[in-house]
Amino acid sequence: MTEDSNQEKKQNTINDQGTNDHHNHGGRLLVTILLAGILGGGITAGAGYLYLQTNGSTNGPTFSSLSGRKTIQAPVISGKTNASKVYNNLKGAVVSVLNQQRNSSSSADSFFASSSSSSGNSLQTVSEGSGVIYRSADAAAYIVTNRHVVAGANRLQVVLYDGTRVTAKLIGSDAMTDLAVLQIPNSSVKSVAQFGNSNQIQTGQTVLAIGSPLGTDYASSVTQGIVSAPKRLVSNTSEDGKTNYGDSVAIQTDAAINPGNSGGPLVNTAGQVIGINSQKLTQTTSGESVEGMGFAIPSNTVVDIVNKLVRDGKVTRPALGVQVVDLSEVSTDDRQNRLKLPNSVKGGIVIAGFSDSKSPAKKAGMKRYDVIVAVNGKHVSDLADMRDIIYKMVVGDSVRIRFYRGADQKTVTVKMSESLKE
Template structure:
């Protein structure tokens, strides 16, 4: 079994250390870079990238009257001028400093008595990147990775011109590895716009902008292509106990290094199509890997960012089921255990229920039922189901089409709040 490495643990100044975590495909590192010597680690690694789409893809850009950030359309194709794209966007890309308190004791001695005192100061525990996507009413909002700011006692943002501003955490979500910060907008000159990550294609040119290895290399840009628009990546919490399942990320060969976490992946139109989060460095067999970076799709980013700004947290609807992709089930088990008809090629298999109050269980669904559609929308795998389910709200009722053996059935399930 290969290992996942997170660059989130505090370490000596200018030294990169990693903690190890398991990954089914190879060794993954969260692309945050660390500096400083502090007790206690940043809590969560990278890559909790659950795919979600947004209901507000539109032809307008920026901020609508209701305050929601929208996705820019259409995506422009044609010859890329990387320099022009970079120059138009560089002012919106920032460095993000995760600072934690360091307590030091000092002693003062005199001929007659001695006394000691304790003072606290902030030291930079990790550095990442971020991108400013909205400025309104004197406040600018930026998105970065959850693992970049997790555990911070103070967060500072360094603008393109070197201006350093203390930021406030608006909200953070470990499952998608996203966080939103806000700063005063008086020094903000550029705001990025989001593109539609559902429109990106394999082979499309992209740029990655950020601060590899920290602020010394701030505003670095690398160029590559989209290697795969949707790639399943397995993610586990830092404790190794909570498996958040396979999640969908954009795979790119644009160089993504420690410190690039939270920075934008940009298309040829200068639109942000992803937020860089992690990279693959080693296979299960110990072979070295190059050019395999991953970014959170912009549609996920927009959806989560809007909810974090509005609510300060993410509350997800759930069916209360534990599932596996049908394509991971052997042909023998499909025939002998699931007893599926040969025409069923895709779907997700119920392997269990979250608890005794599972909405799906209450609706009459059972272990080994195979879900093939939600509200009439085809479900080929877990990614499809998340795409559909996360568009609904807690309390909504959905119609689940599923197979129990050779029989097709429909259950109406009222979704509850996710326990994860």
């Protein structure tokens, strides 16, 4: 969630994983996404708070007399809540990430400013985000954050929980999933986070979001909420709006995610990282504001991507070379008149077109309006299912695809090529 510290940038995009199978979703609610970074402007002070004293009781509220009136007093809570324990165990692994870029200043500015170069180009922190340390070995620690947090940086600095600042090295980043891996010396690292299995999360379960909303002044802040939806398809377009990576699967949560939380962990009550916070929804195209709609990249996706980035410095994806749309988004009339599917087919993805003439699926004989229902024997009900299967494979692997062409069920083997997109 990258934003200049002096300006607020609103984008109609979400950077997450995708392939060249982009499609237009009829009837889908278009949203404006606020990518969290540092918001311009200050924070209004002056709010008053009333604190009630306690009498040490742990058995519920008690009453005391104040000017002849009875006033309720809050009880002392013994022990720590699960949220407190989770936070205290994990806080040392959560960091702030500072994106510093060169600013070509005037001669007068450079005279009075502390410059990192003799040419008058000083490094300034233009945005801040969050990150989480997930590995420490061989004198190095590795941090996962969002790609948009580190994009365009001339230097990256990491601020640890105790305030220690270290310069970070960018190991690699991936535009489709909006993930990046940084490396720092591990001499000051005391805590490392563990990943959980995002396939096991359930709607309604409690989660925590930890990070640096509005930057390092509010570092190590924690908010609590629930999982609103374990898998939600969200549109995924590059920050400049020129490249569309298709749709990505994200965890939806109502835990407060603010500018600066980008790249920080979404955590379950066992203290495991189940997602990396990436974006929040702020309003629809109709101008209506929304509350409590944040999104996180699932941990299983994170683990797969960071391993590839550390190993290769980039992510190479297999592709079928198709443009698709979920069957659930096709109208009843089109299902009956254009696709002519049996009534028993309830889920699947429809081929809306092909990436180019060299599309592996097209070469294998697949056609527009074919409806894919299974890959390698695994049921495919939507695009999320498809990606769960495809992205576990590598370029050159062959997959068996079961699909419907009208009322006829067919099977074809497709050898996947490398995705042409970043």
